[in-house]
Amino acid sequence: MAERLRAARAEAGLRSARAAALKLGLSPSTYAAHENGQNAFGPEVARRYAKAFGVTAAWLLTGETEPLEKKGTAAPSPTSVVGEIARGVWIEEAAEHRPSAFLPVIDDGAEPGALVAYRLRDGSLGHLSPEGAFLVCRALDPDTSAKDGDLVVVERLRKAQGIVERTARRVRRTGGRTELVDADPAADAAEPIRTGHGKDGIDTRIAAKVVWILRAP
Template sequence: MIQNGTMNERLKRARISAGYRTASDAINRFGWRGSTYRAHENGQNHFDAQTATNYARAYGVNAGWLLTGDGAMSAKAKLSRRAELVQTNGDCPDCDEKRSNIPVLGVAAAGVWMEDEVRRMTNGNGRTHPFPADPRFPVEAQFDLIVEGTSINRFAQAGDHIRCVDVEAAGIDIEDGDLVIVERTRGNSLKETSARRVRRSGEHYEFWPDSSDPLWQTPVIVKDGHSEENENVRVIGLVIWKFRDACDRDA
């Protein structure tokens, strides 16, 4: 009988099999919490069935094998089809009951400031996307943004959709390493909506671009809800994954 190793060894094997050389590569690709994932892969902490399912979907393996070592490792026939759907337009012939029209609320773009009235007129334009909702969170708390620019190009490229969860509506606590949607307000109405990594440092928070672009290497430093430039700053969403819409790409 072939020994499949321990849970963390199977997780590492699945990652390497999926083409991610390091844990950091996978963490950046899927937007996972770095400390949580590393604790799972190095055997410090075990993970539950739901977490195994999430990892299995990402790596194209069977969740049961990942969790217990039983059965076949590969689930590529099923999951490669799902991956292809992410690359097309979200049509899911096998998942009609799970489809949800998630609202596209606008763009995530560091350095782009708009007045409230302009934001209401341009952001989303009433668009929705049928790609299925993430079952871990309330459907009504989920929304999509479209990435503009290079401020999170380590995680998502311009034109990618990022699926987000309203942290207030879903009761989510933000942790170090999370990729979040940050809204900054200048004056009474000028706003910027961007995606940034959270770091806690003493009594303040730092919101960093996740970028290789030299233009985006400076954090927004926030204490008591205000930046050093006296902007009002609040976290409005947690980024849970990304996908590419072929309709947007071909437009």
Template sequence: METIGKRLATARENAGYRSAREAAETLQWTYSTYASHENGARIPKIHTVRKYARAFGVNASWLMTGEPKDAKEAVPFEPRDRIGAVPVTGEVQAGHWVEEESFSFHDNSYVPMSPDPQYPPDAQMAFLVRGNSMNRVVQDGDYVIAVRTGHSRDAVENDIVVVRRRIGELAETSLKRLRFVDGAWQLFPDSTDPKFQKPVYLGSIENGDSVEIIARVIGSYRPLE
């Protein structure tokens, strides 16, 4: 008997994600939670099913029940189908550590900008900026547009990047500026706030910390108030 987990795995594979971990890390989901839904250990709540359906481009009803038979039949209209848009996949905020995905997806969770034609559209994502750790560049409430690592050139000095830090099951996603200082790659805030001045070493493992670049920022968007 086909289960929600099996349909979720099918949707994930058809969306181009080779593994549950790749999907979770790319889409800013907690891996252990997503994996438990895909392997059938836990049944996701309806709002979570809708989030998965939007991310993988399938019908939420099909994920839940297997009906309609065509996974893409009657998928709700998305704004990107008409004008082109970049999906918002999470928030970036220095010092904000979470176990579960803290960003709430909505039907209009898209930045109204066409994907940059230099990069694959499905490798581009937007992040909502929270806080002032990069306020010399972007402000609280702005969005940054980024390309997943591996789908564009490697980050170079002075690029702004999306950084994932982990301590056990906790994760922090933030923006940093990449610099080569004293013979090592370091990730700096770019802020006027004295609280956000200390760099992080790329690839370091300190006190259980793992640090990696997950995307390179290629632009920003500021909604009109």
């Protein structure tokens, strides 16, 4: 069961168990326990995994049927809305990322990584995106480097308090240095920041790369 789950996840283009957990809106530990065989999973969970990875639930559970669903015209799949973006707003970081909503998105598979979405709750992106829009992103593994000019979702974590601030910023690489700067040069200027552990006790990381923006109707 665990081996088939790993194979299905890899065939679906998800490079790690963490990427799969983000796509599914599960905690990484919950999904990893299924993929490494620590915990078994039942029919309901199997159907959820099957839908996400394009295989059949029966194959995941028993291995006795054909693994792949018949492919046709690409159809939208539910993409988890896993958080909100608002500069200067610190919120409690839940141990398990439960999606607040799902967006119907067609994944073209052009890049690796699970598709996830964030809702923009302020005007920090200026003319790039209005408040209320959704940023559809590729979740990035810790060992994946964003490129110069990429628009990314940045998380700043105060682990002691269990709170996080999320913003969208542009990657700027100059002279071997990497900074995260305002996405919109015309917006109110914010101080550039860097990833890693800061002296103020804040850990900063790039969580995802923005691939497109869905404006609310």
